[in-house]
Amino acid sequence: MATRTRSAVSALEECCPAVLSAPLSEERAEELAVALAVLADPVRLRLLSLLASAEAGEACVCELVEPLGRSQPTVSHHLKILTDAGLIVGDKRGRWVWYRAVPDRLGQLRSVLA
Amino acid sequence: MATRTRSAVSALEECCPAVLSAPLSEERAEELAVALAVLADPVRLRLLSLLASAEAGEACVCELVEPLGRSQPTVSHHLKILTDAGLIVGDKRGRWVWYRAVPDRLGQLRSVLA
DNA sequence: CCGACGAATCGACGTCTGTCAATGAAAAGA
DNA sequence: TCTTTTCATTGACAGACGTCGATTCGTCGG
Numbered sequence: 001m002a003t004r005t006r007s008a009v010s011a012l013e014e015c016c017p018a019v020l021s022a023p024l025s026e027e028r029a030e031e032l033a034v035a036l037a038v039l040a041d042p043v044r045l046r047l048l049s050l051l052a053s054a055e056a057g058e059a060c061v062c063e064l065v066e067p068l069g070r071s072q073p074t075v076s077h078h079l080k081i082l083t084d085a086g087l088i089v090g091d092k093r094g095r096w097v098w099y100r101a102v103p104d105r106l107g108q109l110r111s112v113l114a
Numbered sequence: 115m116a117t118r119t120r121s122a123v124s125a126l127e128e129c130c131p132a133v134l135s136a137p138l139s140e141e142r143a144e145e146l147a148v149a150l151a152v153l154a155d156p157v158r159l160r161l162l163s164l165l166a167s168a169e170a171g172e173a174c175v176c177e178l179v180e181p182l183g184r185s186q187p188t189v190s191h192h193l194k195i196l197t198d199a200g201l202i203v204g205d206k207r208g209r210w211v212w213y214r215a216v217p218d219r220l221g222q223l224r225s226v227l228a
Numbered sequence: 229c230c231g232a233c234g235a236a237t238c239g240a241c242g243t244c245t246g247t248c249a250a251t252g253a254a255a256a257g258a
Numbered sequence: 259t260c261t262t263t264t265c266a267t268t269g270a271c272a273g274a275c276g277t278c279g280a281t282t283c284g285t286c287g288g
Contacts, residue, residue, distance in 0.1 A: 024163035040151035049138035
């Protein structure tokens with residue numbers, strides 16, 4: 001939902017030294033590592049994939065629990081991590097929360113691995 | 115060194131479903147997560163960066179310990195992880211082992227985040 | 229109001245991971 | 259051969275992370 005707190009979004013906000021071309025400061029390496037760690041989980045990768053290929057590009061939590069084979073609290077846990085990283089956004093409508101991927105965000109990360 | 119064992123290199127050998135376009139199977143998500151976890155560490159990111167911007171594109175371990183601010187065993191530990199992932203290669207010459215980055219390998223990972 | 233439902237939070241547990249000191253192995257020099 | 263240098267391996271420890279059951283918080287229907 002738009003009301004959710006975003007913490008780690010600032011990780012690589014503006015464009016990018018690119019790992020193999022710049023010497024990469026200690027602070028920046030830490031930021032990049034945190035951002036990549038969000039993606040380094042099979043459940044979160046499948047979440048991104050499921051959301052991107054869902055009807056209308058979005059899905060509620062209850063539709064994600066079963067295909068992932070994880071408990072509802074676990075799925076909510078990963079959704080929060082992805083949300084905090086800015087990779088997905090949630091929109092609460094009635095009793096359901098509809099999540100959708102933010103492809104631009106993934107593109108930012110991709111461009112750092114130049 | 116060329117004699118070193120490579121284990122996790124098979125992670126995403128041939129080209130790529132791309133996270134946001136394919137539904138991403140459970141097995142493939144696991145492989146991708148393992149591959150990304152190798153990059154999700156500040157010391158390993160700085161290692162890649164240091165090697166890429168080193169003289170002649172290579173450096174020995176003793177040249178890497180001090181700028182990283184980690185113990186020699188710790189640096190060797192991370193070098194092994196990067197080597198097993200195919201992101202760097204080591205070449206033993208005399209008493210020194212010269213490491214260099216493998217940019218193609220990083221490009222493979224990058225392309226998965228399409 | 230009250231009960232049912234969807235989702236987030238909490239608490240606890242087991243596992244994985246980064247780190248270092250100590251040790252081991254290989255190579256060069258005296 | 260003995261010593262020194264360079265790097266890898268081992269063992270141990272602390273902290274972080276994924277997972278689930280139980281609980282709590284909102285929201286809708288009756």
